[in-house]
Amino acid sequence: MASAEGLLAMVTDRVDPALLDAAPHLRVIANFAVGTDNIDLDAARARGIPVGVTPDVLTDATADLAFALLLAAARRLIEGHEAVRDGRWRTWEPAGWLGADVHGATLVIVGAGRIGEAVARRAGGFDMEIVRVGRDDDLHAALARADFVSLHPPLTPATRHLIDAAALAAMRPHAILVNTGRGGLVDQEALARALGEGRIGGAALDVTDPEPLPAADPLLQAPNLLVVPHIGSATHTARRRMAELSVANLLAGLAGEPLPHPVG
Numbered sequence: 001m002a003s004a005e006g007l008l009a010m011v012t013d014r015v016d017p018a019l020l021d022a023a024p025h026l027r028v029i030a031n032f033a034v035g036t037d038n039i040d041l042d043a044a045r046a047r048g049i050p051v052g053v054t055p056d057v058l059t060d061a062t063a064d065l066a067f068a069l070l071l072a073a074a075r076r077l078i079e080g081h082e083a084v085r086d087g088r089w090r091t092w093e094p095a096g097w098l099g100a101d102v103h104g105a106t107l108v109i110v111g112a113g114r115i116g117e118a119v120a121r122r123a124g125g126f127d128m129e130i131v132r133v134g135r136d137d138d139l140h141a142a143l144a145r146a147d148f149v150s151l152h153p154p155l156t157p158a159t160r161h162l163i164d165a166a167a168l169a170a171m172r173p174h175a176i177l178v179n180t181g182r183g184g185l186v187d188q189e190a191l192a193r194a195l196g197e198g199r200i201g202g203a204a205l206d207v208t209d210p211e212p213l214p215a216a217d218p219l220l221q222a223p224n225l226l227v228v229p230h231i232g233s234a235t236h237t238a239r240r241r242m243a244e245l246s247v248a249n250l251l252a253g254l255a256g257e258p259l260p261h262p263v264g
C-alpha cells in the first residue's frame with residue numbers, strides 16, 4: 001500500500017483513515033460500486049483524494065433483483081422448489097402452497113432514488129399501489145399500509161437500523177420486507193425475532209450485515225426468510241459496465257483529471 005497511487009476498491013474493502021494513512025501517495029479511489037458506505041468520504045476529502053463510483057449502470061439489474069426477491073417470497077418459490085426436489089410434493093391441492101398476491105398489492109419504497117424509482121416502474125407493470133417514503137416522510141405510517149416494503153436508501157449513520165424493532169412492529173403480519181440496499185439498514189436481531197414470532201410475513205434479503213452471515217447467525221434459522229449473496233448488480237452487462245466506469249475513474253484520477261463519475 002505504501003507506494004500505491006490508485007485504489008480500485010470493492011464494497012468489501014473498508015477504506016478508513018488507517019488505510020489512507022498507510023497509502024500516502026494515493027491520488028484516486030475508484031469504488032467498484034455505486035454505494036460508498038465502505039469508504040470514509042470525509043477522510044478521503046480531507047486528504048484531497050477524489051472518489052469515483054459506478055452510477056446508473058446497475059440500476060436496472062438491481063431493480064430486477066428486488067422484484068425477483070419480492071415475487072419469490074410472495075409466491076414461496078424456494079419452498080416450492082425444495083418440496084418438488086425432495087419428493088415432498090405429492091399432488092395438486094386447492095390449498096397447497098398459497099402465497100400472497102403481488103398484483104394490486106401496496107408496495108412501500110423506502111428511498112426513492114434511481115433504484116427505488118426503477119423498482120416503482122416494475123411495480124407499475126404489476127398494477128401495484130406505490131407509496132414512496134423519503135427522508136421527511138412518516139416511515140411508520142407508510143409501513144403500516146404495506147403489503148411489501150423495498151429498501152433503497154444509502155447506508156449512513158442516519159439510516160443505520162432504519163428498520164428496527166419499532167419499524168417492524170409497524171408492519172402488518174403478512175407484509176414482506178425486501179432489502180437490496182445494505183444490510184445495515186435493518187436491525188437483524190429484531191428481524192430474526194419478528195420472523196420467528198410471525199409478526200411479519202417474510203423477508204427477502206440480497207444484503208446482510210456482515211456478509212456473509214456466519215452459518216450460526218440466528219437470522220438464518222428464521223422462518224420465511226430468503227437470502228441471496230449480494231447479487232443485485234450481478235448480471236454480465238452490469239458488472240462489465242461497472243468495471244468500465246471504475247477503470248475510467250481510476251485512469252482519470254491517475255492522470256490528474258476530474259473523475260468522469262465522482263461520488264455525488
Ligand code: DGY
Pocket residue numbers: 011032033034035036058230231232233234
Ligand atoms: C453497489 O454498487 O453499491 C452494489 O451494492 C454492488 O452491487
